Amino acid sequence: MAKRSKFQSPTGMHDILPENQKYYKRIYDVVSDIADFYGFGKIDTPIVEETELFSKGIGLATDIVKKQMYTLKTRGGDSLALRPEGTAPIARAYIENGMQSRPQPLKLWYFGPFFRYERPQAKRYRQFWQFGFEALGEKSPVIDAQIIQIFYNILRELKLKNLLVEVNSIGDSQCRPYYKKLLASYFRTREASLCFDCKRRLRENVLRILDCKEEKCQPIKAEAPQILDHLCDECRAHFKEVLEFLDEIEIPYNLNPYLVRGLDYYTKTVFEIFLEKTSNGEISQSALAGGGRYDKLIKLFRGKETPACGAAAGIERIIDLMKSQKIKLPSETEPQIFLAQLGSLAKRKSLKLLESFRKSKIKVAESFGRDSLNAQFNRADKLGVKYTLILGQKEALEEVVIIRDMKTGKQETVKLDKVVEKMKKRLKK
Numbered sequence: 222m223a224k225r226s227k228f229q230s231p232t233g234m235h236d237i238l239p240e241n242q243k244y245y246k247r248i249y250d251v252v253s254d255i256a257d258f259y260g261f262g263k264i265d266t267p268i269v270e271e272t273e274l275f276s277k278g279i280g281l282a283t284d285i286v287k288k289q290m291y292t293l294k295t296r297g298g299d300s301l302a303l304r305p306e307g308t309a310p311i312a313r314a315y316i317e318n319g320m321q322s323r324p325q326p327l328k329l330w331y332f333g334p335f336f337r338y339e340r341p342q343a344k345r346y347r348q349f350w351q352f353g354f355e356a357l358g359e360k361s362p363v364i365d366a367q368i369i370q371i372f373y374n375i376l377r378e379l380k381l382k383n384l385l386v387e388v389n390s391i392g393d394s395q396c397r398p399y400y401k402k403l404l405a406s407y408f409r410t411r412e413a414s415l416c417f418d419c420k421r422r423l424r425e426n427v428l429r430i431l432d433c434k435e436e437k438c439q440p441i442k443a444e445a446p447q448i449l450d451h452l453c454d455e456c457r458a459h460f461k462e463v464l465e466f467l468d469e470i471e472i473p474y475n476l477n478p479y480l481v482r483g484l485d486y487y488t489k490t491v492f493e494i495f496l497e498k499t500s501n502g503e504i505s506q507s508a509l510a511g512g513g514r515y516d517k518l519i520k521l522f523r524g525k526e527t528p529a530c531g532a533a534a535g536i537e538r539i540i541d542l543m544k545s546q547k548i549k550l551p552s553e554t555e556p557q558i559f560l561a562q563l564g565s566l567a568k569r570k571s572l573k574l575l576e577s578f579r580k581s582k583i584k585v586a587e588s589f590g591r592d593s594l595n596a597q598f599n600r601a602d603k604l605g606v607k608y609t610l611i612l613g614q615k616e617a618l619e620e621v622v623i624i625r626d627m628k629t630g631k632q633e634t635v636k637l638d639k640v641v642e643k644m645k646k647r648l649k650k
């Protein structure tokens with residue numbers, strides 16, 4: 222058994238090893254291409270923010286703020302939090318950088334690590350990566366549909382299959398308070414039959430009862446009043462238009478009256494994207510992406526009233542799926558040439574030759590640390606290169622190099638200063 226090392230990465234946080242970097246890179250490339258197409262500019266905000274930004278923005282009664290924030294006191298006595306999400310920081314950056322005065326909507330995207338002190342379990346990490354899109358300063362429902370379309374397109378472009386978009390509207394300050402009252406009085410008369418957590422939710426945030434997964438709460442939920450029947454005219458018209466746009470762009474969706482999201486800043490449209498079924502046929506519980514409209518957040522941070530809409534996706538969850546759906550990444554160029562050397566003069570010349578190949582953008586593998594030719598040939602075999610270049614003591618003195626065709630075994634000796642050109646021609650064939 223391997224000896225346990227003294228130090229381990231913190232619970233729920235992982236190293237991203239070289240063999241996994243290609244997934245992050247692939248997702249980054251697809252996301253940045255799509256962002257560019259739809260006119261979103263990239264933004265990076267600090268990894269920490271004032272704790273109050275999140276408690277105020279996400280909501281004091283939410284799980285994220287109550288249980289999942291990593292907070293720290295600075296030497297100067299400020300309370301900072303590792304960012305658990307990206308929307309509140311973007312709202313802050315929008316106000317702080319005077320972005321209200323730029324042409325609206327202002328469209329921003331981000332890609333980076335986020336932190337939540339979650340109970341360790343599958344698909345929930347304490348450090349995870351998200352990419353997100355935020356469109357600020359646009360009230361038209363067309364942007365809600367476009368955000369959904371962007372996330373759907375990214376996941377499709379990554380070749381993920383069986384995606385399911387769930388949408389709902391949770392109203393606004395005109396209609397939600399009344400609906401919450403209705404809901405609270407409905408659940409209060411059935412409180413004894415609710416699960417432990419829902420009894421707490423009844424006092425703290427009654428809407429959250431709607432996304433409870435406990436068996437015993439399901440029949441009670443099923444009979445509860447539904448928000449779509451209680452939206453005000455403005456919210457109803459807005460939602461109807463969002464759905465019409467989605468129909469027009471042929472995004473398949475389900476209306477889910479229980480979708481309420483775990484952050485308090487949402488108004489009107491909310492959505493999540495799931496996998497329709499997991500590989501063993503079960504309904505998937507963990508969303509790949511989620512978001513919605515947050516028309517009051519900028520005002521809450523003392524900015525001008527600014528309607529906005531956005532979403533974020535969990536990169537590790539996407540990578541898990543890419544692996545389980547056996548999605549192939551576009552092939553990376555593997556080196557076709559191996560450079561073998563023997564003796565100190567040859568090693569020096571090889572170092573220089575490698576630089577000439579790099580400048581010509583030709584990938585060349587080597588193992589300069591090894592001195593045995595046999596060990597180097599074995600490595601060339603393992604890599605499956607087409608050609609091995611051999612630079613021994615004699616060749617180094619004569620300023621030549623041997624090109625060996627690994628398939629036919631044929632060898633040719635060429636001048637050292639001509640070998641890059643020669644290999645360029647051979648690789649083109």
Ligand code: HAM
Nearest residue numbers: 306308345346349508509510511512531532533534535
């Ligand atoms: P969220 O639903 O909390 O929304 O997170 C978005 C996505 O991040 C989730 O659907 C999930 O894929 C991933 N995610 C969240 N927590 C974890 C975790 N512990 N481990 C792995 N993946 C996770 C937001 O963060 C909002 N800021 C989205 C938004 C943007 N709304 C408007 N604009």
